[in-house]
Amino acid sequence: MTTLTDPPAGTFRLSMLLNDTRYRSLTFQAIALLVLIAAIVFLANNLMTNLRTAGLNISYEFLGSPAGYDINQTLIAYDSQSTNMRAAWVGILNTMLVAVLACATATVFGVIAGVLRLSNNWLVRKLMAVYVEIFRNIPVLIWIIIIFTIMTAVMPGARDYLGAEPKTELLFGMFAFTNRGVYAPAPVWNDGSGLVIAVFVLSIIGIFAYRRYARNLLYATGKLLPTGWPSLALLIVPVVLAFFIMGQPIGLDSPDVLANRFNLKGGIQIGAPLIALWFALSIYTGAFIAENVRAGIQAVSKGQTEAAAALGLRSGRIMNLVVLPQALRVIIPPLISNYLNITKNTSLAIAVGYADITATLGGITLNQTGRAIECVLLLMLFYLVISLSISALMNVYNNAMKLKER
């Protein structure tokens, strides 16, 4: 057979490029390459011509010049004399901040709603279905704007908290919930606080060590040690002891209502745009995650639960040892792609004035410098890096969790 497909040497004809499977793939790829190059050259040529006609050039020098504008919520030191590059970094960190926060809370919302959708309480089940359907079927941009508007309209103004006799008192003398954001006390690290932190870290390590010991003991002798209460005690007792022994080195800097006539001073301020975006993304994506969680739990066949029960496991252990590990395999891949969506949706911060990367580099910097092409390219590069990193993590996880088939 193989000898038949071997062509006699020296009889190569041009038509074989199309008709002979050995050459055809090469032909197609060569054509594709040519078309690709032609398209790129065509676009690049247009770009050059257009830029030349407009007298513009592509230059990234603006990144080094002072940005000239202020940003309200920054994780690193920044003022209006910092460079555009620094403003972009502020934006990048803000994007990451809201993305991480929203991923965490969306997971919580999603898991709760997903589990409750399977509850045997009719009312709760229906309420959760309503939540999921309403949030899944209305655009997230509308949700962000609505929640920001609700916050602005419903929460008290910051000025209500100010003065010696304020209209509204601080909650526990520390927290203020205003339409500008939430004010909370900030920790103050005095001498000796390092030791308290060290004790805290050590006790966390201790908890892991104890759990490991308990598990090994269980496997070796079948003796079951309690883990819940001892862990909690290990977590709290040493830290509290260290804290008082060192003479209460960690203080709290509560928001001050008298320092300024416009705003509360001191403490930590979490701006309203951040909260609105965070909450909107969490509750919107939570609805999607709820469906994943529900699907994941339902994907575990009932026989598994019954088999576990037949082995004599209690219902909590059935969940932990039998159902969840199998459900997670179904839940996690869509969960990570939801995390990816959250990260990409943070770019809607622009609608509420939160200074993420789209609002700094792709917004004010672009407006002020007019460097549209450069800014948009950098912006896409950033998102691409983030998305590809998350995808890479997902692939690693998927490979690790793949059913080992033999």
Add this chain to the structure above:
Amino acid sequence: MKKTVFLGALTVAGLAAGAAAAGTLDDVKARGKLNCGVTTGLVGFAAPDANGEWNGFDVAVCRAVAAAVLGDPAAVEFVPTTGKTRFTALASGEIDMLARNTTWTFSRDVDLKFTFVGVNYYDGQGFMAPKALGVSSAKELDGATVCIQTGTTTELNLADFFRANNISYQPVPIETNAEAQQQYLAGACDVFTTDASGLAATRATFEAPGDHVLLPEIVSKEPLGPLVRHGDDEWGDVVRWTLNALITAEELGVTSANIGEMSAAAGGNPEINRLLGTEGNLGEMLGLSADWATKAISASGNYGEIFEKNIGESTPIGLARGLNAQWTNGGLIYSPPFR
């Protein structure tokens, strides 16, 4: 074979590039429509009304140019632009001119390669605060939360002002005027800053305008004017002198009411005659008809009439002429002579 197609594409691109350089004036005439970039909506300057008709101070400039070039003030395609898109729209040729309360600055002129053809409104950035706050000067705003409408020079001026006075503030950048207004009214920010004209326009729409004060400080110079691309001087001249014709018309007392009779025959004032084309050949020099300025002025009146109709004291916006009075009345509005 693929090679020739590819070369052909390049040739077409090159030819098209040659064609595009023919000049905006000819393009507009050939198209029969003027593409004019305006804001997405700022009451008084450019906003669509309930019927979708664009109205406003900047819009009137577009209509005057359309009337001068095409003889029809309605031959304008209004392209709404945001702070982000306006310069690209102009640079890429999507619009022929931009009349979108854009501040004339060095870098926009030199670095972004645009030609500002004049100033149709002298503005400055101001602050608005609730009366109840008891603030009488912007210098007392230490620690305040400030709402800013983004996409303008506002952010930069604000940063400069607070830095120069060594006081701190919390900026809240907002995309649209309507949302900034909502934030301000709900008390999410203490003061609202944008161009003084915009503040007046915004305050006019409040339920109780009397509860809000404009602070005396004007922290920046904002000469707003129409702009065109660098390098097309014929077109730049058309827009520049259309604007100047509106200004000169007010100075010389030519109004939409009396222009019919004034342009019918040469009168006693030679400058009016030159302006309206009953004497000399100014229109021809611009590449337009002799009565170009007559049509431009008839479109929506002279500069003063446009001002009064859209943003003047009789409108809800209620701006006084101030700096924008004719130079003969102590303002800055001054047109080079038509000679």
Add this chain to the structure above:
Amino acid sequence: MSDKRADSVAFVRDTFIAEQPAPSSATGVVKWLQDNLFATWANGLLTIVSLYVVYLLLTATMPWIFNGIWNTESLAQCREVLDGSTGACFSVLSERWNQLLFGFKYPPDQYWRPTLAFVLMFAALAPVLFFDLPRKLLVITALFPFTAYWLIWGGTILTPLFALAGVVVGYFVYARFVKNSFAAGFFGAIVAALVVWMLGGQIIPENANDNALLAAVPSRDLGGFMLNMMLGLTCVSLSVPIGIALALGRQSNLPLIKVICVVFIEFIRGVPLITLLFVANVMLAYFFPPGSGVDLFLRVVIMITMFSAAYIAEVIRGGLAALPKGQYEAADSLGLDYPQAMRLIILPQALKISIPGIVNVAVGLFKDTTLVSVISMFDLVGMIRGPILASTEWNGVYWELFMAASVLFFVVCYGISQYSQWLERRLATDHR
């Protein structure tokens, strides 16, 4: 011991007792309540908390909705009529309803055109969505794009006619040549269609739009919910064929083509739609030949189509991967070449599996069309945030407008997702 029953048992009942009704605690409402709401004390607590939440929500919204005002001319008048009591100001909806649906520039006397196109859309979608309908109805679907284009944009009827002619000629060329070789048919069809279109471009006179039966409406004048619908429908339908091509390319064993497809898909999926819209808005104009003046609507359609094509490609790739390997091998063993195998064996099955996924992408994309409001297009959200809220009369009406927008989107998206679930159930039974 006796055999007689009467001896061993004192009493035997020889008739059945009449059936008794179940105890009241195990039937009817009480039973249902107990099972579904108060099964355990924790469950009962949950019920009470939920009831309280529902109560709070209803008391907060119901008076506002039912006390709403529908017939004033401005917010100030609304406030006058309400005189301090709670109530919505729905007048903004009744006054600006047409603007919310069609944008503020579409000529009001032409509203019947998009409305008719909307109605026709259902006729066109029906044969695609419901397999039971006779296949001949697909002709309506094929004609719909051209009809809808003509209805919405107006202008000379020659443009859609020539577009249609190009497609028809392309189809006949394809049908003629496909028996010899798929490539010949496919590329021949494209060339034929292009030739017809170019001829058409030459034939249609410059001023054909001037006295057309339907007045031409420039795409800049489109807006409102109509714009969302148009963007959603156009981009999804355009992106399905592109998505199929990308998915096949990604599965292909030609390394170069595979790399191109993977890079394209991963790039598009890696960036948010909003940055692609920025590209459409501020960058794409630089990449077209100078003076070509491609309008914003078309640029946005190009970018959104690329966006959804990448996602649909991934869905279809999932469908391709889900097919048992035997299908591919069976096709090969029958001696089918690649286009035949794909067209006759693989794609019909893979696409069927992918339909629910494609519908999900479509719903997501439809919701994402609201993002065009960020780049100064006046879609539904853009209309609300721009012209309506900026107008003196309606400055300050937020809830009513956003509620209306939410309801519109909810109705459409919920409808589609219900369809998708119905389809999933149906497809699932097909496989058993």
